[in-house]
Amino acid sequence: MPILTITLFLPLLGALVVLFLPREDADRIRRVTLGFALATFVASLLILPRFEYGRREIQLIEQAAWIPAVGIQYKVGVDGLSLVLVLLTTLLTVLSVLYSFREHHRVKEYNLLFLLLETGMLGVFFALDFFLFYVFWELTLVPMYFLIGIWGGPRREYAAIKFFLYTLVGSLAMLLGILLLYFHLPAGQRTFDVLEILRQRPLAGTGLLAQLAFWGFFLSFAIKVPMWPFHTWLPDAHVEAPTAGSVILAAILLKLGTYGFVRFSLPLFPEVFHQHALLVAGLAVVGVIYGALVAMAQTDLKKLVAYSSVNHMGYVMLAVAAAAYAYGRPELADAAATALNGATMEMLAHGIITGALFLVVGVIYDDRTHTRGVEDFGGLWAVLPKYGAVSITAMFASLGLPGLMGFVAEFLIFVGSFSIIPVFTALAALGVVITAAFFLWTIQRIFLGPTNPRWAHLPDLDRREMWTLVPLVVLMVVFGVYPKPLLDIINLTSSQLVAMLR
């Protein structure tokens, strides 16, 4: 059974089915969408028993010729890295769709775009052909553009266009890089096959061209991550996007960037990356500290969470830069693998935690208070005990409290990177204090103190909201306490990458 292909195209099939449902029957559209999202989630879980836990290479490959004349094929596969990210994607899509039951504006298009978006994201993680990868990469852009542009807040057009143009500029740079790689294969053997290109590394030793291709990929991924100073599209996009859009944007779309760094930049251009690793690490550290400080000064909750993403993705990039810097030093292999494990773990943790945080903001903003100003709240814990417990847990997870998932990731990143680039890592660790400061301050302003009488009678979380939030909280705790099952999967890829970097 071609389980990957099924997982990949189930949402697309769902989108087709939704297309033929009458737009008046919003309830059925929602249920069908949820059904397909759940089916996709189940399908992605079915990958687990088929996955061979002893193999580090990409496995479960499914392929078919597509445009053989220019060496383009349909080729998908998974390894530890993409497997966990795929699971994250399918899970968060289910929760986002469930959350979006509250959306009443153009329900049909909304759900259709969500399913389309899911196929795009899954495709990026599955694709083993650069052309296919590029197609899916661009495919994620379009639904997100519309989700922001149609269902967004007051400045949605500005945000949507900024998001679109920014990421489009990035992907064009990447396309240049891909073409450079393609045309440096010997004529007659030209292919877009990722595995083949990784094996041959056609640009190794070409100097300027390799630099050019590296920076092309870098720009694309760095914008997506987003790294400082390419991050300014993120707060705007988050603030304007509908809640579920923010969730997907933060939880999955940002991971496309870091995934690209780990999957392509590292093994394709190890020398070039090694050469610039300290620069990247420096940008990452700036992102960590800067993101945390700017988040502290925000009064809009969504912006605050958005800047905390800049901060957290800085940790991921620090680990990736550390791994790149360890190129050619076999004695640092284990440290590099630890850092990469931490980076992947942080991708998951950030997906789950920030997803939860955006849902938390959405719950209070969309249906209850219609304000996101931090100063407008106060004493909510007394009014909304369940909501308070969930939110505070998520915020503590985000500030890296041990026992919750964020800590595992940060710990591995720190201990791994410190062995390679100690000064940068120590500086980044100071960001932990600032992160703690702004989250605590936020908790204080929202949940503690006297209750604002305007909100004295807000209803607590209802059943649907509990169903969207509780799974995330459970995951934060479970993998925070015992991360080994996840790390066993992730470590396969990290070890493989480190072996390639030796």
Place this chain on the structure above:
Amino acid sequence: MARLAWLIPLFPLVSYGVLAFRGRSLGERAPYVAIGAMALSALVAWAVFLEQALGAEPFVWRAAWAVGGERVITVGYTVDPLSSITVAMITLVGGLIFVYSVGYMHGDPYYARFFAFLSLFCAGMLTMVLANSFLLMLIGWEVIGLCSYLLIGFYFRRRSANMAQMKAFLTTRVGDTLMLIGIMALFWQFGTVDYHAVFESVRKGAKEASAVVRLGPWEVPVVTLTALLVFGGPIGKSGQFPLHVWLPDAMEGPTPVSALIHAATLVAAGVYLVGRAYPLFFFTPHHEALVWVAWVGTLTAVMAALIAVAQDDIKRILAYSTISQLGFMMAGLGVLGYTAGLFHLLTHAFFKALLFLAAGSVIHAVHTNNIKEMGGLWRCMPVTFWTFLAGFLALAGVFPFAGFWSKDEILLEAYHHNPAVYVLLTAAAFLTALYMSRLVAYAFFGRYRGPEHPEPDPWLPEDYERAGLHPPGHGHHHRQPHESPPVMTVPLVVLAFFALVVGFVGVPGTGPDGGSWIHHFLKFEGFEEAGIHAPSFSWPLALRSLAVALAGIGVAWVVYGLRWVRSEQVRAWIGPLYPFLRHRMYIDTVYGWVFVRGGLALATGLRWFDVHVVDGLVNLVGWVTVLLSRLHRLFDTYVVDGLVNLVGWATRGLGSLLRPLQTGRAYNYILVAAAGVAVLVLVSLWRL
């Protein structure tokens, strides 16, 4: 029995789970869950401790927790004399405080939440103590930090409590981050964070020439730097200078919390960690890391004792006293008094918990924290008075109370290894007796003055309403304070008993070879290798410290009890010193300006930078593009800038040239197409 040690933190954790999810429906019965769990956990803990005391082998259990390449990071627990005696102390003191809280917190609208957090705290603390690696230790360490945060701000309606809880978490977090960097450095050097493996490696590494790091003009050995970074955690957690500022503010929490967390256990975690990681400090060149520890501790002890003399809030005095005593412990560990420091940790837990609980009983009765508004309480609160007195004598170090034995140990070690520290610590001991006697004199003797403004209820009426309770009426408290109920006084009596007897494990002759039992039980193997022998008990020294304590009590009695000299006169003599001490040496003020306001200003500035500069650049690019396209008609008049990319201009120019042809009208296009066809036909005509 040691194999069951994992149960010790598990019981409170389960209790936390039950109370967190079912606490509301349990209502009044919530404490029984927590107390029951603590009792079970205490049972296991004491069994484990007795087994160790009877000479069982230490036991370690490990399980893989994370992987990185070929390396495996493990977590697990370790049962040895140090951890077993500490968990025994924690479960005992903790259990008693739980019982006390039943009375103290009765009628609180968030009753179940209180016990839930206390249970989680105990789970974290016990995990931290039993941990066998820096990783698990860090997990427990942060969990207790979280609980401390939550419990300090338990009265979350109060702004002051909100500020205090943030201050506590952030200040300790600064230390924790340094410790995290230290742990990273350990992982870097040894590839593991397991205690056993790390300590083995440092012990071996101590004999070899050690690597150095250049820090500006100084060359610091890596091991020393690592040890000092790890020490950052204890500095924060145990309220050592310069990160002590959070602890006095932490008294915003309910008094049982102050007793359990900010006196007996959490703040002792730092000392425990230094004891646990003693090899890391000891095996540095010339034990230099320990010298740092000693001086930080001494400085803290003296500074906090000085500040305590000028405070009026009963809980703040006790808090500064705690800081000072923690300084004693650190100093003890630092002057190679491994056993002495840890012994003081254990005894201090009992008598300081006792003092806090008794203070809580007093506050419960008089509704104020200010000792100047109390007075004459010994008559109406006899049990509280006598138990407080026991705690006071233990803290002041009066024979034969526990504090006498343990403090004497520290002074003895200091006398032998670092005379300067000895002198300062003796001064601190004098001040300790002084401020405690001042406290006792103000609170329990003289006449009852009564509070002008009784402490307001921490909760709003709506809180009681939600919990289905009636807000306590105002003015129902009597003119004359009365004794607390037995559920609160019984734990006091039990703790007073321990405050008296627990020191006897340090009496010479209780252990084999004429030494004390505690020296036999808690010993550091490294000393023997290095040929360091613990100095033996000496009566002259003990009498000298006793005399110092009595002198402190005497001076205080003269000023505050008998009032032969008025305290106003004393203030006049010492001049500006009094406001300096009264305002906590202005340390908090400076931090407020530098870190809080500075940090916020920096954050605001960066936000401006982000919106106007970083994003401004992006928008500028967009704006310029739009402008260029708007100006396309004027394009020809532009002087082509030589630096501009020629290809780009050419493309644009060609575009504008062809632009008029694109009229957008279909019939124009068709005309052209038809003309094209005509041309084609013409061509075919030629070829015919």
Place this chain on the structure above:
Amino acid sequence: MIGLSHYLVLSSLLFGLGLYGVLTRRNAVAILMGIELMLNAANVNFVAFTRFVDPTFVRGHVAALIVITLAACEAVVGLALVINAYRHLETVNVDQVDLMKG
């Protein structure tokens, strides 16, 4: 004797007339009529070629029939568009519909 060339000359003339109509008319309906003329010219060609060049399988007839059908379709859709456009833009003059302008 009327031969193939007569028909071809006639059909070219008809085609030219249709083309002229298409090119000069402002009104969409009139343009449509011009197109109909051109299609008829083509059909005359098809049928004439069947008669004079390849009569066996009447292929030209089949082609002519398909053209007629498609012409009908095109007219229907085209006119529907005209009505729709008229409703929205209050004009059917194609020179006012310049959405394709570059």
Place this chain on the structure above:
Amino acid sequence: MNAEALAFYALAAMVVVGGGLVVQSRNLVHAAVSLVPTLLGVAGLYVLLHAEFVTAIQLLIYVGAITVLILFVILLTEGATGLRVPQRNEQVPLALVVSGALVLLLWAVLLRVPWGPPAGTLPPYNPGAVGRSLLMPYVLAFEVTSLVILACLVGAIVIARREE
């Protein structure tokens, strides 16, 4: 000049004059009505060419249906098709040159090509032959055409339907 030639020239005149009126009338109704003689003339040409079935279809669909449809639309959109609005665009001279040139060139080509003799004979029963051809060698084209009709049908309804 035999009867066939006479018929041809008459029909040709009908077609050309009709076509001219179609493209030249200012009044659109006149233009649409002029379409009728043109289409009838073409139908007559089909008769001369022995294409009875095509003739029938031409009459039914073109003259019967399309012309009427066009007239309806003109009447429906009268405000925009009346005499007050200019009916010609500004490229008349150019269009005249291009289409005239095209016609002349086509003539030049067509008249020079040596079309050979017929490669067979017309089947005697014309509609039957057309049916056989449609359903045997050209069945795919037939099916595709029917699909196109369906799509047009749906499309036209969707486009022209008044939006609620």
